[in-house]
Amino acid sequence: MVGVPSRHKSIFLLAAVVLLQVLALAYQIKRDSEGRLLRVWSVGALSPFERAGSYGIGGVRGTWLHYFALQNTSRENEDLRHENDRLKLEVTQLRSRVAEAARLETLLNFREAHQQVPMLGARVIGASADSASRTIYLDRGEHDGVLKNMGVITPDGIVGKVIETFPAISQVLLLTDKDSGVGAMFAESRIQGPVAGLGEPLLDMKYVANDDQVAIGQRVVTSGLDRIFPRDLPVGSVVDIKPGNPFKVIRVQPAANLERLEEVIVLTTLQPLILKHDSPDAASGADTKSPAPPADAAKPPANKSSANLAATGKPKVSAANQ
Amino acid sequence: MNETYELRTPESHIEVHKFRPGAILITLIVIFFLQAFVPIYFHRLAILDLPLLITIYFGLSRRNPSTGLLLGMAIGIAQDSLSGPTVPIGLYGIAKTVIGYLASSIGARLDTEHPAARFALTVIFFGLHQGILVLERRILLAQPEVWFTIQLGIAALINALVGVLLFTLLDRLRKPS
Numbered sequence: 001m002v003g004v005p006s007r008h009k010s011i012f013l014l015a016a017v018v019l020l021q022v023l024a025l026a027y028q029i030k031r032d033s034e035g036r037l038l039r040v041w042s043v044g045a046l047s048p049f050e051r052a053g054s055y056g057i058g059g060v061r062g063t064w065l066h067y068f069a070l071q072n073t074s075r076e077n078e079d080l081r082h083e084n085d086r087l088k089l090e091v092t093q094l095r096s097r098v099a100e101a102a103r104l105e106t107l108l109n110f111r112e113a114h115q116q117v118p119m120l121g122a123r124v125i126g127a128s129a130d131s132a133s134r135t136i137y138l139d140r141g142e143h144d145g146v147l148k149n150m151g152v153i154t155p156d157g158i159v160g161k162v163i164e165t166f167p168a169i170s171q172v173l174l175l176t177d178k179d180s181g182v183g184a185m186f187a188e189s190r191i192q193g194p195v196a197g198l199g200e201p202l203l204d205m206k207y208v209a210n211d212d213q214v215a216i217g218q219r220v221v222t223s224g225l226d227r228i229f230p231r232d233l234p235v236g237s238v239v240d241i242k243p244g245n246p247f248k249v250i251r252v253q254p255a256a257n258l259e260r261l262e263e264v265i266v267l268t269t270l271q272p273l274i275l276k277h278d279s280p281d282a283a284s285g286a287d288t289k290s291p292a293p294p295a296d297a298a299k300p301p302a303n304k305s306s307a308n309l310a311a312t313g314k315p316k317v318s319a320a321n322q
Numbered sequence: 323m324n325e326t327y328e329l330r331t332p333e334s335h336i337e338v339h340k341f342r343p344g345a346i347l348i349t350l351i352v353i354f355f356l357q358a359f360v361p362i363y364f365h366r367l368a369i370l371d372l373p374l375l376i377t378i379y380f381g382l383s384r385r386n387p388s389t390g391l392l393l394g395m396a397i398g399i400a401q402d403s404l405s406g407p408t409v410p411i412g413l414y415g416i417a418k419t420v421i422g423y424l425a426s427s428i429g430a431r432l433d434t435e436h437p438a439a440r441f442a443l444t445v446i447f448f449g450l451h452q453g454i455l456v457l458e459r460r461i462l463l464a465q466p467e468v469w470f471t472i473q474l475g476i477a478a479l480i481n482a483l484v485g486v487l488l489f490t491l492l493d494r495l496r497k498p499s
Binding site: 009010013017018021022024025026028 | 412419
């Protein structure tokens with residue numbers, strides 16, 4: 001035991017007495033927000049060590065995570081890259097599905113608007129391998145009730161007609177093909193004239209006299225005389241007019257985007273169709289100004305049987321096939 | 323204990339005083355009584371810190387630091403306990419402990435019998451006591467307290483003047499040497 005010099009005893013005693021009273025003060029004093037002062041002091045005394053420890057542990061952890069654990073980061077990057085690619089593909093697919101849903105919604109709306117017309121939705125699954133012919137293949141065939149000469153349309157306008165059927169698929173001749181044609185007329189003036197394909201994006205409207213008033217932008221609709229398409233379906237709009245001999249040379253831009261078809265509607269009847277808004281007068285063709293040969297006359301049918309079917313107009317597909 | 327003896331230092335011979343039995347206790351009781359009741363009737367006398375003056379006096383007279391600080395502590399804690407709930411026990415206790423220790427230490431080295439020395443020392447101790455109180459209030463109690471005002475200076479002078487008179491009276495309680 002180390003002895004304390006007598007002259008220092010009073011100093012130690014002073015320190016001890018003051019310290020005791022300070023502790024007594026600290027025990028008594030209770031601050032509103034922090035509790036007793038003794039606790040405040042304890043926390044205050046420990047907090048620097050806690051803060052230093054926190055910084056120290058945080059530094060070690062940061063060092064570990066940012067340097068030594070980078071091998072996992074590389075793997076995580078690889079996984080994230082793969083996941084990113086997968087998500088991109090998924091986003092693309094979802095966007096495609098959204099667009100498809102929009103198109104199908106349009107088709108559905110069209111179908112609901114023309115419930116009296118038996119129709120069947122079909123998906124374009126292929127195009128012609130021959131660049132000279134403009135045909136497409138549909139995923140619907142004889143098993144679905146699709147027959148030759150049935151009309152194919154979209155909500156924007158007519159597309160063409162079925163020229164060949166197979167059990168599960170069918171081939172459609174587009175309106176722009178050189179062998180294609182449809183009975184048509186101007187929507188406002190009701191002047192009739194068949195529209196035929198030229199093997200190019202634009203169509204040719206025939207047999208319109210030079211005296212007839214035709215303007216750029218006029219709408220061309222089906223006349224229904226071909227017995228394939230009902231009347232007043234959009235065919236296209238006039239984009240070019242030139243005087244000819246003896247008829248005008250009129251170029252028509254197809255209403256349907258024939259270059260980018262994905263879903264179409266097959267009119268599953270060979271009967272002459274009359275849309276709900278057709279009037280008896282319009283159906284009789286009383287307002288036609290210039291007599292024009294029917295589209296089938298302008299373009300002979302692909303084969304005899306289909307021509308007969310078109311002529312007889314016997315319904316082969318019932319509404320139940322829709 | 324009741325004898326008078328001399329504390330020998332290289333510079334001088336300083337007398338250590340003893341008091342009559344019970345004198346310190348009775349003095350303390352009277353002082354606290356006065357401290358408690360005089361201001362009720364004489365508001366201006368509230369500036370007097372009689373316990374401090376007693377602490378200084380006995381510290382200077384006994385000239386034993388240990389005794390002085392213990393006596394200061396006892397007086398301070400008593401003052402704390404009599405001051406009400408707003409003053410925690412230990413506030414005056416700490417201040418008077420320090421003052422008792424310093425007074426005893428200085429009394430052991432200087433001749434504090436002269437009234438002028440007593441006056442000066444009382445002013446100094448009063449200021450130091452006030453400084454310790456302010457320090458405690460600021461640090462321990464988180465109470466804003468001014469370090470010095472004119473009133474404090476006047477109070478120091480008045481306390482010193484009263485102290486000189488009081489010390490003369492208390493000298494009569496000493497045992498004759």
